[in-house]
Amino acid sequence: MKTIRTALLAFTALAGTALLPALQPTIAAAQDAVEIGAAARDMLGLTLYSNGSAVVSERRGASLPGGEATLTVSGLPETLQRDSLSVAVEGGAVRAQRFSLERLDLQTLLRRHVGKTIRWITVDPQTGERRASEAELLSVDGGTAVLLDGLVQINPPGYPAFVTVPADLAEQGRMTLHVSSAEAGDESTERKVALRYLAGGLDWQASYTASLSQDGTEMTFQGSAIISNRSGMSFDDASVALVAGEVNRESAPVMRSAVPMKAMAMESADSGAAADESSLHDYHKYELHDRINVPNNEEIRIPLTSGKTVAVERLYRLLPNSVHHVRRSPGGSTILRPEVLLSFENTEKDGLGLPLPAGLVRVYDDGIPTTTLLGEDRVGHLAVGQEVELSLGKTFDITAERKQTAFRRIGNQGEFEAANEITLKNAKSTPAKVEVVEALYGEWRILEESVKHVPKNSGEAVWTIDVPANGEAVLTYRYSVRP
Structure with a gap:
């Protein structure tokens, strides 16, 4: 903390702050301005969101005289959202505050x-x-x-x-406060100054790693939080909480130009989760066990979930074919490959049962001596009990030949009948279950089918086909459509 001799400007010139009637012209006399920088902090909390912003809560100590005083607060981030700032001074009231809008350029x-x-x-x-x-x-x-x-x-x-360099431009992130208290006299008293504000350039994302077992029936699931700081300022010895959920913002976070970042990992001693999860109204919050340093232009990885063994089911799905491919003259065929999916439930019974924030999931096969990436998929926020599907890619050994076998126009209202034949071939040494999803539109009806379908929604029908090992299975169906 240091004291700087300065002349207090007339408060009619304070940018963005109206002159309060109680301020008298005599206040504009020369007096000591007390400056408190980041070193004066005795408490710092960061609540990070995955939209590039954070709530910063901090407390600093200031030795202020009684009556009227001028306080300069430095060590604030460039990305501070000024209209979000609230300041409370122990035993005093903030009568006005001023920010310089000039930048050092x-x-x-x-x-x-x-x-x-x-x-x-x-x-x-x-x-x-x-x-x-x-x-x-x-x-x-x-x-x-x-x-x-x-x-x-x-x-x-x-x-x-x-x-x-002009003194007021030499350091970014400064504001001036006029503080008044009921106490009079020149004797200074240690007071706490509490600040709370929104700052941009602070972000966090979840990232997951899954290792699939050799038989494909379970995987080891781990989650991490990746914290990044592009705010222009480091936050040291901070208590950090991460919020998962879609928090509505009507104001855009203040951002700086992108700069190269360094990456570092912070692992807990027991390789378990380094955060405690709890419900926060309609969101979920993950509070880190220990205070950490969040350096500027750096990225930190922290464990969120320890290794969990989760039961999974492998699925194959042939995605919908475009309705625009209905031909008036049947003939020809299209070779397609089903998608490979891993399905599991976020339940304690199946080995998980944790609310998980949205993030990228990478699935590996941990072979020796080489490891293979089987695929990656992005998942949304996962509540406990929610079913999850991870799309890994297209299968190599299962193919589908799709052929339109009939078309007939009915009446003059655009109604028609058509028929399709889908031949599924399995070159694997194990049987496979394939979901065939077909997109239909308008008022549609399945007239004939070799396997019973299940309506998925108003525009899709789903057939589940068992395809033998080293064999094939054929699905045929005829349908009508009224646009």
């Missing part, structure tokens, strides 16, 4: 140095030697006008350089 530095002497750097194109000359900056309107080498020049070759 070239145009701001040029504007601030108009009428002053700067350095102008030129580079010899032949030798690459740099020469620094003193120049008076005359104007930046419509171009950079400088008095250089005794001549007024507009946008001369070279570039400007500055010896100093």
Whole structure:
């Protein structure tokens, strides 16, 4: 904490803050401004969301005199959403707050140095030697006008350089508070200053790894949280909570330009989960066991769930064929490959039974000495008891030949009848169960079928076909459609 001698500006100039009637002109006298930076924190909490934002709760200590005082708070992130900031001072009231909207960039530095002497750097194109000359900056309107080498020049070759940076631009993330308390006198008292605000550039995502057993009946399931910080500031010794759920936001998080990030992993000592899950109204919250450092421009991986052995079922599904492929002249065929799916229930009975946030799932076959990626799929938020399907890709050994065998127009209202034949061939040494899903539209009816179908919804019919090992099975069906 340090004290800076300053002149308090008239509060009619405070940006975005109305002058309160109780503020008297005598307040604008010279007085000491107390500055508290990030080092003054004695509490820091981060609640992260998977939409690129976080709620930051922090508490700092400040030694403030009684009566009226000016407090400068530094060490705030560039991505702080200013209209979300709330400040409470122990034993006092915040009467006004001010943020500087200027950024430390070239145009701001040029504007601030108009009428002053700067350095102008030129580079010899032949030798690459740099020469620094003193120049008076005359104007930046419509171009950079400088008095250089005794001549007024507009946008001369070279570039400007500055010896100093204005104090209020030297450090990003500062605000000034006017604080009043009922106590009078110059004696300072240690007070707690509580801050809460939304900040952009802080994000978290869930990532899962699953290892499938050799017989394909179970998998070992692990989850991690990946925390990233692009806020422009590090958060040290923070209590961290992760919120899973679709939280509505009407305001967009403040973001910085993307920068390269370093990655690091934090594993718990027992390789178990490093977070406690709990319900939070209509969402779920994962609180990390220990306080952690969240460095700027870094990515941290933390265990969410320890290894769980989950019972799975392998499915093969032939996805719907486009209705636009109905031909008035039957003939020809299409070779398709069913999708490979792993199905399981998020229940304790099947080995899981945990609310899981949305994320990417990678499924491996942990062979020796090589490991194979079997596929990856993205899942939404999974409640306890919810059924889960992971799509791994297209099967190699099972094929489907789809052929339209008949078409007949009925009446003048666009109604027709058609028939299809789907031949499933299985080159595997084990039998396979294949779901055949067909897309239909309008008012449709199945008139004849070799295997009983199940309506999936108003636009799909599903047949489950048992295909023998090293064999084939044929599905035929005839249907009518009224658009």
